[in-house]
Amino acid sequence: MNLSNHKVPDVVRTPSRFRNPIGKYRLSRSKECTACGKCVESCLYGVHEMKRGRVLTRNAYRCVGPDCTTPCTKECPTKALSLRRNPTFDTMGDYRWTPDLLASTWHMAETGLVPPGGLEYRTGASGGGFDKLRLVLPLPGKAPAVEDGDVDMGVDLNRRNDHAHRVRIEVPFYGGGMSYGSVSITTMLSRIKAAATLGTLCCTGEGGYPDELKPYDDHVITQVATGLFGVREETIKRVKIVEFKYAQGAKPGLGGHLLGDKVTPGVARMREAVVGFPLFSPFPFHSVYSVEDHKKHVDWIKAINPQALVSVKVSTPTDVDMVAVGSYYAGAHIIHLDGSYGGTGAAPDIAKKNIAMPIEYALPKVHRFLIQEGVRERITVIASGGIRTPHDVAKIIALGADGVCTGTADLVALECIRCHNCESGRGCARGIATTDAELMNLIDLEWGTQRIINLFLAWRKELVRILKRLGMKSIRELVGRTDCLVHLDYMKKAS
Amino acid sequence: MPKKYAIHTKPTPHRFKAITPSGIIAWEEGCLKCAVCVKKRCVYKVYDQRDLDSRQMVDSIDNQCMNCLRCVQGCPKELIHKSSSPEFKSLGDRHWTPEIIARLWYQAETGKIPVSGAGYPGPFSGEGFDAMWTDMSEIVRPTRDGIHGREYISTGVDLGKTPRHLVFNEKGDLLSRLPEFIDIPVPVLMRIPSFGSISEQTMKGWAMAAKRLGTFLAAPAHLLKKNLDPYRSHLMPTLPAGPVKSRRGLKGFRLVELPWTEDWDERLKSVRKHVPLALVSVHLPMDKSAKQKALALARAGVSIIHLEGSYWGTAVDDESTAMKDILRSVHRTLIEEGIRDEMTLLASGGIAMAEHVAKAMLCGADAVVIDFPILIALECRMCRRCVSGLSCPVEIEKATPVWVASRVYNLFGAFHNQLLEVMGAMGIRDARRLRGEVGRAMFFEEMDKPVFGTLGEVKEGHELE
Secondary structure, X not given: OOOOOOXXXXXXXXXXXXXXXXXXXXXXXXXXXXXXXXXXXXXXXXXXEEEOOEEEEOOHHHOXXXXXXXXXXXXXXXXXXXXXEOOXXXXXXXXXXXXXXXXXXXXXXXXXXXXXXXXXXXXXXXXXXXXXXXXXXXXXXOOOOOOHHHOEOOEEOOOOOXXXXXXXXXXXXXXXXXXXXXXXXHHHHHHHXXXXXXXXOEEOOOXXXXXXXXXXXXXXXXXXXXXXXXXXXXXXXXXXXXXXXXOOOOOOOOOEEEOHHHOOHHHXXXXXXXXXXXXXXXXXXXXXXXXXXXXXXXXXXXXXXXXXXXXXXXXXXXOHHHHHHHHHHHOOOEEEEEOOOXXXXXEEHXXXXXXXXXXXXXXXXXXXXHHHOOOHHHOEEEEEOOOOXXXXXXXXXXXXXXXXXXXXXXXXXXXXXXXXOOOOOOOOOOOOOOOOHHHHOOOOHHHXXXXXXXXXXXXXXXXXXXXXXXXXXXXXXXXXXXHHEEEOOOOOOOO | OOOOOOOOOOXXXXXXXXXXXXXXXXXXXXXXXXXXXXXXXXXXXOOOOOOEEOOOOEEOHHHHOOOOOHHHHHOOOOOEEEEEOHHHHOOOOOOOOHHHHHXXXXXXXXXXXXXXXXXXXXXXXXXXXXXXXXXXXXOOOOOOOOOOOOOOOEOOEEEEOOOOOOXXXXXXXXXXXXXXXXXXXXXXXXXXXXXXXXXXXHHXXXXXXXXXXXOOEEEEHHHOOHHHHHHHHHEEEEOOOXXXXXXXXXXXXXXEEEEOOOOHHHHHHHHHHHOOOOEEEEEEXXXXXXXXXXXXXXXXXXXXXXXXXXOXXXXXXXXXXXHHHHHHHHHHHHHHOOOHHHOEEEEEOOOOOHHHHHHHHHOOOOEEEEOHHHHHOOOOOOOOOHHHOOOOOOOXXXXXXXHHHHHHHHHHHHHHHHHHHHHHHHOOOEHHHHOOOHHHEEEHHHXXXXXXXXXXXXXXXXXXX
């Protein structure tokens, strides 16, 4: 039974903010069209519209292409319609975020549902890790029946059971740190408002805690990173969770760097810095050289806000297992492992590709070691860095995580196309990762909030479906269940 | 501390328009002539700066477009599209991929390291060096004030022999011979690539860059013409097979290279007689016998061994064996013999990116030799037209030595800074310590199976999703 009294929010259909949403397919209508309306009738996805006696192909982006069971191209009596792949579609995306994953994330953010067909929404094309892992599910009807309402998606974050807050998130994910400055205030607020509605949390990143966030204090994680930008006593006191950022997956061991162009008057005020000058977050904390030093940090926070939960964000070196155990003994409630595929700001390509190990290796290593040390039940393990889909969430939980942090997925919901130019010039041309006043206005707060809510409702729904297939009543049951996974490279041939 | 090594890069534009991954297709037919056209609202002002290069018949727009797709998504008649460029996809080959070529162009043009937003977009792992990661340290850092601080990370390495100890007489005079080594400030040497539209001007540009950088350019002795004499201190001639005759011909060189031949010891003796002050490197093909040959050379006191892999970054006789595995095995053997510290191991063949430099060193090389990157820095498209005697589409042979030197200098600047990035993350402050430091490396084959190897069972009555 679901013990929480949290109400799952509703989906509100929220289409693209651009005139021409990008779809995988294009439909052309020739002059042969007699406006008979057959296509309007046959299409299950609302691609065609009849308007004042004319038929228009209004929503070609919703077309599922060859997966369609009632193709308009066949139904059309005059053969006026022709289907082909959209060339623009294939110029987007990359190995990790394939065009299919981008478009399916947009679909989820619009409708709150996984795509009906035509798009591979579960895995990318990186050729390893998540993309080679598959969930092993009992054949339909074989697992014990579970009602939708009985599936508990919640995760309790305080597993030390000490005097600190008993924070529970209603979905097994929360928003990872993206600083004010690296993304716009609208993006930041969209994420945090969505998190509040979904009953989860969102991290401020390193760059201060804007006053606009105050109404959502209970859903905010504030970050203390090496630059200590925007960290004040009052911000530490305001929240239930404080996150120490030791390193980040995108540029492990290299600290952070906000380019001068992005240090606008607002950002500078928040960070107590000078307008137009680049800001460096050094690596590492210059006051931490041991677990004992780290404990001193944790104790500071506990002295200022005794009930705060402490999360420790680290990246994934070889000795990440030792780091995790050290964090536990220093008093952390949450160990957050940030693998090398995420990251939203600018980072050297050589760092992103090469430094530290993928999250799929680090997480099981940490999970096993914490079990061996007998402390796994007393700490929450969060994974991030390359979690793109509900299937990634299920896979990493089965490998041993309690939950995940998202980042890039939120931005894709806001129609990021991963052009990788977050840092150049005035910042993101699509108004997501920018502090430029004009570009920022491209996003409406309500629109952004609902897109993110919709996306994560779709994730939630998909995770409920997966758990039901497994006959599980709680996401907690999936933690460390590697027997629910198979890796295609090591799969034994069926005899 | 000694003076900090710095490479002062200077933007050096392409002479030709580069080939880009995708292009803009904009139809005119059906245009509504909107008062505020999406083209006018381009954030990057791409359409305003548009021009047609009449010589190459290239529209500059494709070089400037940043792929934000706002015009594509905004045009009310959907007249603008983007399309992948088949020309870009067909650049290079499976090792020198279009992405690697484009990155090298960028580095040679700007001198900057490639930086991008929004996470790592590439494959999980791959062949050769792509099947390894470098490690980082959560709390140890190499210097007190960052990787570009006053207390700096040294990328310098020594070529030659480092003596184990010095011997003095009773009066305190040095008895042992002075160390026979040359130190170079970056662990990267250059050599002439095996093809390319190369002229004497190109050679001069490369030699100028080598001298300015403090490293070496290796080339067959007959290509080192008289105009390169001022650069001899930074050139490494490869001597042809046969007896070494002339002493004057080798004057001024500090480093010479001999290809492996059965009579290498005879030739080595004659080289030492003619140029006693030069260090000698012996050049070995990276194949099955390389380990034994390297061992024999090292035992005989050869202080530099240059292992040359294939164009693909593999063994020359077996493309399924990656350079990283051979380097690790040769390095290990030399350690077990107790002579690793008495010689220098150079690696070449297929080194295409800055990360390959660090990774080859982690696998056991003291320094690497790059070839095609110094050609691609000159806008080479790896089309191989020159191999069949056709003209070079980017007229490399006509480039001025100053431009060539500047482009290569920029490339080294970017490589150097990228080395600092990975070394900084590793907590290593001296490139000499990178050699064979596999404790700071992680290998796919040592990680993937222990984690996923047990995930192979699919019970009956189950399906995959």
